[in-house]
Amino acid sequence: MVRRHGHERSDRMQFTLLYLETAAEAARGESAEAPAYWGAWGAYMAAMGAAGIMVGGNALMPPATATTLRIADGKWQVEDGPFAETKEQLGGYVVIEVPDLDTALHWAAQAPCATAGSVEVRPVMPSPGA
Amino acid sequence: MNEAARRSAEPPGCAPLAAALAARTSYGRLLALLASRSRDIAAAEDALAEALATALAVWPARGVPDNPDAWLLTAARRNIGRARARGATAARESETMQMLQDERDAAGPLPFGDDRLKLLFVCTHPAIAADVQAPLMLQTVLGLDAARIAASFLVSPAAMGQKLVRAKRRIRDAGIAFQVPDAAQLPARLAAVLQAIYAAFGNGWDDLKTRDGLTSEAIWLARLLCELQPEQPEAIGLLALMLHCEARRPARRDAAGAFVPLSAQDPQRWDAAMLHEAEALLRFAACFGTPGRFQLEAAIQSLHAERVLTGADHGTALLALHDLLLRIAPSAGAAVARAAVLAETDPAAALDALAALTDRCADYQPWWATRAHVLRRLGDGDGARVAARAAADRTGDAAVRHYLLATLQD
Numbered sequence: 001m002v003r004r005h006g007h008e009r010s011d012r013m014q015f016t017l018l019y020l021e022t023a024a025e026a027a028r029g030e031s032a033e034a035p036a037y038w039g040a041w042g043a044y045m046a047a048m049g050a051a052g053i054m055v056g057g058n059a060l061m062p063p064a065t066a067t068t069l070r071i072a073d074g075k076w077q078v079e080d081g082p083f084a085e086t087k088e089q090l091g092g093y094v095v096i097e098v099p100d101l102d103t104a105l106h107w108a109a110q111a112p113c114a115t116a117g118s119v120e121v122r123p124v125m126p127s128p129g130a
Numbered sequence: 131m132n133e134a135a136r137r138s139a140e141p142p143g144c145a146p147l148a149a150a151l152a153a154r155t156s157y158g159r160l161l162a163l164l165a166s167r168s169r170d171i172a173a174a175e176d177a178l179a180e181a182l183a184t185a186l187a188v189w190p191a192r193g194v195p196d197n198p199d200a201w202l203l204t205a206a207r208r209n210i211g212r213a214r215a216r217g218a219t220a221a222r223e224s225e226t227m228q229m230l231q232d233e234r235d236a237a238g239p240l241p242f243g244d245d246r247l248k249l250l251f252v253c254t255h256p257a258i259a260a261d262v263q264a265p266l267m268l269q270t271v272l273g274l275d276a277a278r279i280a281a282s283f284l285v286s287p288a289a290m291g292q293k294l295v296r297a298k299r300r301i302r303d304a305g306i307a308f309q310v311p312d313a314a315q316l317p318a319r320l321a322a323v324l325q326a327i328y329a330a331f332g333n334g335w336d337d338l339k340t341r342d343g344l345t346s347e348a349i350w351l352a353r354l355l356c357e358l359q360p361e362q363p364e365a366i367g368l369l370a371l372m373l374h375c376e377a378r379r380p381a382r383r384d385a386a387g388a389f390v391p392l393s394a395q396d397p398q399r400w401d402a403a404m405l406h407e408a409e410a411l412l413r414f415a416a417c418f419g420t421p422g423r424f425q426l427e428a429a430i431q432s433l434h435a436e437r438v439l440t441g442a443d444h445g446t447a448l449l450a451l452h453d454l455l456l457r458i459a460p461s462a463g464a465a466v467a468r469a470a471v472l473a474e475t476d477p478a479a480a481l482d483a484l485a486a487l488t489d490r491c492a493d494y495q496p497w498w499a500t501r502a503h504v505l506r507r508l509g510d511g512d513g514a515r516v517a518a519r520a521a522a523d524r525t526g527d528a529a530v531r532h533y534l535l536a537t538l539q540d
Contacts, residue, residue: 013305015305099307100305100306100307100309101255101257101304101305101306101307102306102307102309102311102315103307104305105257123303123304123305
């Protein structure tokens with residue numbers, strides 16, 4: 001048996017799951033398939049809630065509603081639309097607290113967009129005092 | 131610490147110490163234990179290197195402790211605590227003091243387990259780039275230094291060092307756990323471990339010129355895996371395959387250093403013990419009744435060896451094994467190898483099979499060499515010479531190149 005010490009890494013880590021969807025997949029949410037689409041997301045979120053791993057998260061309005069700002073020469077440049085047109089768009093995110101990457105990947109794999117899109121899994125940077 | 135540095139640091143006339151440190155089993159075992167909770171392989175390596183250096187300085191005077199591994203583990207843990215304390219807050223320091231107290235309380239040999247299996251799975255986690263998995267394994271489990279690994283993988287030591295540093299940082303920061311995958315994940319994850327071991331072997335096998343080949347290291351890793359996971363037929367199959375190939379090493383070159391193809395090898399020069407072990411392993415693996423890529427490849431090598439030993443023609447069985455291999459694990463290499471077997475009985479069909487692979491194999495040396503062989507059998511001397519020259523241009527091994535060019539004279 002290896003003895004455990006108080007200073008060792010804590011048993012849980014926070015990960016952000018970024019849900020990336022194709023435009024076609026995202027459009028299902030406003031089509032005749034909307035009940036199935038939202039039902040799948042609802043069940044998925046409920047499962048994570050029941051597992052007690054959710055720290056927070058949100059679904060986002062579509063990229064068309066985005067406003068992008070950058071400052072050049074001290075002046076605001078405000079643009080209509082997302083930062084970049086890409087094949088996949090950010091549809092939402094959650095922060096979960098789990099023991100390791102494999103557990104985070106397990107939850108990422110359950111996301112409805114894992115097949116028709118992808119999920120980016122990133123560790124949350126620990127705060128300096130933690 | 132790398133092996134060369136460890137060796138050069140060994141004081142003369144200190145056999146027990148040398149033996150303790152040379153034991154490969156200790157390095158990987160200690161590193162796995164030190165890194166498995168923190169996931170910080172680099173910090174564990176530093177701490178272990180420091181502990182080994184201290185041992186070299188202290189043991190000759192005070193004598194080798196009864197349990198050298200436990201001594202090294204305690205010293206390395208203390209080093210980790212010290213390194214943490216150097217950059218830590220007051221709160222952290224008190225935890226470290228507590229840890230040091232714990233260590234003092236733990237007088238006598240520490241009982242400890244074996245986390246090397248977890249280490250093998252961490253090194254080959256899908257979140258780690260495929261090309262660094264085998265080097266990472268060689269370094270963390272066997273303690274090889276980056277330069278030695280780089281020589282075998284034909285990259286610069288600096289580039290290899292960087293890759294390894296990046297991979298270790300990723301393991302620490304991405305949250306990759308030191309654990310044996312659950313049953314659902316195990317087959318795929320085990321396949322990755324086998325693949326990485328075979329990659330380490332292949333890099334030692336392809337170039338006989340470099341004495342730095344890592345074939346014996348790869349075989350050692352496969353033995354370790356079979357010991358830690360005794361009921362995995364594919365792991366046993368991989369070990370059998372590598373032993374079959376390694377057994378033939380002494381016969382692959384003649385006294386003058388010229389390449390000797392398998393069919394012309396003198397089986398007296400094969401390593402009989404390795405060959406017998408390979409055969410026994412293959413039979414044992416077959417008991418599980420779940421064939422796989424490595425078992426099939428080992429079985430193919432077994433038939434090749436038997437043909438040289440007894441002259442028995444296993445053409446039909448060989449082709450059946452190749453067909454199965456292509457179905458289970460399709461690859462250009464497997465398809466070319468099948469064509470080479472087919473050439474013995476039906477060269478025209480073999481030529482067709484090769485033609486179907488043309489697009490994928492333009493720079494694949496075995497494709498050109500097999501094509502040369504097939505065309506020669508079909509009586510197309512000119513075509514055979516063109517293919518043999520193309521094959522010669524695509525090998526980095528001077529002896530093989532010489533052999534291929536010699537066939538131009540036929």
